[in-house]
Amino acid sequence: MTDAPILTVNNLSVAYEGGGTSHTIIDGVSFTLRRGEILGIVGESGSGKSMTCRALMRLLPSSRLRVTGGSVWLEDGRDVLSLSQGELTQVRGRRIGMIFQNPASHLDPVMSIGRQIAESIRHHRKIGRKEAWARMLDILRQVGIPDPESRANAYTHEFSGGMRQRAMIAVALACDPDILIADEPTTALDVTVQAQILRLLQQLRDERGLSIIFITHDLGVVYQLCDTVAVMYAGRLCEYGAMHEVIHRPRHHYTAGLVACQPGSEGGTGRVHTIPGQPPSPGDMPPGCRFHPRCGAADALCAARQPPLRETHEGHACACHHPVGIEAEAEA
Numbered sequence: 001m002t003d004a005p006i007l008t009v010n011n012l013s014v015a016y017e018g019g020g021t022s023h024t025i026i027d028g029v030s031f032t033l034r035r036g037e038i039l040g041i042v043g044e045s046g047s048g049k050s051m052t053c054r055a056l057m058r059l060l061p062s063s064r065l066r067v068t069g070g071s072v073w074l075e076d077g078r079d080v081l082s083l084s085q086g087e088l089t090q091v092r093g094r095r096i097g098m099i100f101q102n103p104a105s106h107l108d109p110v111m112s113i114g115r116q117i118a119e120s121i122r123h124h125r126k127i128g129r130k131e132a133w134a135r136m137l138d139i140l141r142q143v144g145i146p147d148p149e150s151r152a153n154a155y156t157h158e159f160s161g162g163m164r165q166r167a168m169i170a171v172a173l174a175c176d177p178d179i180l181i182a183d184e185p186t187t188a189l190d191v192t193v194q195a196q197i198l199r200l201l202q203q204l205r206d207e208r209g210l211s212i213i214f215i216t217h218d219l220g221v222v223y224q225l226c227d228t229v230a231v232m233y234a235g236r237l238c239e240y241g242a243m244h245e246v247i248h249r250p251r252h253h254y255t256a257g258l259v260a261c262q263p264g265s266e267g268g269t270g271r272v273h274t275i276p277g278q279p280p281s282p283g284d285m286p287p288g289c290r291f292h293p294r295c296g297a298a299d300a301l302c303a304a305r306q307p308p309l310r311e312t313h314e315g316h317a318c319a320c321h322h323p324v325g326i327e328a329e330a331e332a
């Protein structure tokens with residue numbers, strides 16, 4: 001991993017506008033991604049993980065959703081949010097690739113896997129069919145698809161779940177992007193195949209210097225894969241830092257709750273912990289810290305004022321008025 005950021009997301013905000021009202025769905029999210037870094041974005045369902053990544057690629061799923069503020073800087077100094085449509089198409093294939101939970105719905109069922117990849121290569125690069133086909137075979141090899149010469153002619157339905165995900169990764173890598181956004185790509189796979197795909201992503205990072213944003217609700221996956229982690233709650237970042245720091249010394253009470261919910265965190269009692277209550281809905285956000293109605297440490301300040309995301313230790317930031325362990329450490 002190098003220090004130079006390859007992507008810098010600043011204060012990104014998204015609103016849903018409809019029926020004469022507007023709700024903020026993503027509220028001032030900021031993070032950086034460095035070359036060769038794997039960043040995990042984690043949080044409960046609806047916390048805004050996918051929307052953040054879709055917004056930074058300008059791929060919002062509805063015309064009622066709008067980016068209302070922020071910037072998304074690429075390494076070359078361009079802001080994705082200000083690009084023309086033509087530039088954006090180039091960035092999506094050549095700078096940023098994306099893979100999803102359900103590859104079948106993103107792959108063309110009536111075109112062979114090999115042709116899909118080769119055509120995608122030719123769409124972005126001015127090269128002949130033969131060269132594109134050879135490059136496609138090379139990519140199939142890199143993503144671990146056995147016997148690429150014959151598998152290239154197969155169709156999506158002829159692939160198993162794990163092989164489909166490998167094919168989707170191959171499509172995303174066709175134009176040699178610097179960044180891969182992976183939205184829950186292993187959630188539908190069984191544990192063994194999931195581990196194989198995680199190993200493949202690590203290998204692509206090691207061999208190609210690929211930077212990866214990995215969206216998941218599973219802290220166990222973050223632990224296996226990521227260098228850094230951003231924890232989202234109700235559309236905001238609540239904690240951000242090096243993975244080991246955040247998981248072993250969570251500062252935000254929400255992150256501490258997520259860690260305690262992991263299987264194996266029950267201290268031998270056999271009881272699986274859950275965070276009481278439900279996350280708020282976008283039209284009904286509580287004032288102050290959005291987590292305060294569910295937080296055992298909340299007081300009047302938490303209910304009144306939104307805590308800013310600030311550094312508690314070098315490279316570890318948390319948005320909490322009463323971070324876990326901070327007073328105890330100061331007294332020690």
Ligand SMILES: Nc1ncnc2c1ncn2[C@@H]1O[C@H](COP(=O)(O)OP(=O)(O)OP(=O)(O)O)[C@@H](O)[C@H]1O
Pocket residue numbers: 016025043044045046047048049050051052061062065217281282
């Ligand atoms: N098409 C849409 N139109 C309006 N609001 C949406 C749309 N899709 C998602 N939302 C809302 O945006 C918020 C963030 O959703 P998002 O899908 O980013 O969450 P997530 O953390 O990725 O959840 P999950 O793990 O379930 O995918 C949620 O409140 C959700 O209801």
